[in-house]
Amino acid sequence: MELRQVRKIFYPILAAVAIPVNFLVILILIRGKCGLSRCITCYLLAMASADLTVILTDVILKQIIPLYTNDPFTENITLCGLIDCLTHAAKDLSVWFTVGFTFDRFVAICCQKLKMKYCTWRTAVIVIGAVTGLSCLKNIPWYFRYEAIYLFFIPLFCMVKFSYYTSPLWKAFDLLHRVTTPLLPFILILLLNAVTVRNITLANKARRRLRGHNEQDKNKDPEVENRRKSIILLFSISASFILLWLTEAVYSIHERITLNHIIDRLFKDRLPFVIAYIGPMLQLLSSCSNTCIYVVTQNKFREEFKSVLTYPIVLIIQLVK
Secondary structure, X not given: OOHHHHHHHHHHHHHHHHHHHHHHHHHHHHHOOOOOXXXXXXXXXXXXXXXXXXXXXXXXXXXXXXXHOOOXXXXXXXXXXXXXXXXXXXXXXXXXXXXXXXXXXXXHHHOHHHHHHHOOHHHHHHHHHHHHHHHHHHOHHHHHOEEEEEEOOEEEEEEEOOHHHHOHHHHHHHHHHHHHHHHHHHHHHHHHHHHHHHHHHHHHHXXXXXXXXXXXXXXXXXXXXXXXXXXXXXXXXXXXXXXXXXXHHHHHHHHHHHOHHHHHHHOOOOHHHXXXXXXXXXXXXXXXXXXXHHHHHOHHHHHHHHHHHHHHHHHHHHXXX
16 A cells, blocks of 8 residues: 555544544543643643644645645645644644643652642643743744746645755754654653652652551552552553654664755655654554553543543433433
8 A cells, every 4th residue: 555545544644533532631631630730631631632733734724634635725825834833733732731740749759849840730831831832933944835836827825945854943843843852751751750659659668667667558558559550541642652753763863864855855765755644643643542541541531531532422311211
């Protein structure tokens, strides 16, 4: 099966699953019955909203419509630039909200003195607002990346400016973009998680020494159990993010260094050309992976998820009776 056919099947299925799933996650988190703190709920809401935005912009506008139509957006340079801005901003938000959540859990577990001041709903709202504002400002230059190609004063399509590949300013901006999304988040998440694991390991050993070496008491320790659940949620989200983004991150850096974006279009049988399409597919898959993580790792979320899914059926049965 050709790669184009795979993409024509993959992206509609992804959109059909991710859009309702992320709506359900947002609805469940707003209800506030998952046993999570307001701070954690705020970050998870932001992540779900960003993932939904990624699906609407990158999957539907940038992938599905061009695959199934003549792509009317490419005939208008304003729409080309606007969609590019929205797509990159949505990706940035999805990435940096994950970093924000990781840092919040790091403070909650490793910095007890700072925990009471930082791990609050108010701080979460401020962090999310700041990340949103900075991401929108940072991605404005993408609007100016295109130029229109005309035939007898009739616009045919948008094309990336040649200066994007040669100008020192564009090279500096592109380097900033690749460092901030996702290279720096990778480093921060791995570093924060490593310190968090070390802290939890030392804290658990200390509690076991205080409680004695009775295996039964150790299994019943509520503090250790709470830490275990918290770390499972944190590591599951972090690992999913890194694994699904890794292919796209490595290829994008390789592409910029070697300019393979030109060569690969001439020799479409080369491996880099295939990876250039597989990378974004895996990266966009991360927009619905968090829901699976919540369902698997959080008992109360799983119960709420089942309740929301079965509510229409229960309502119909009640109306019939």
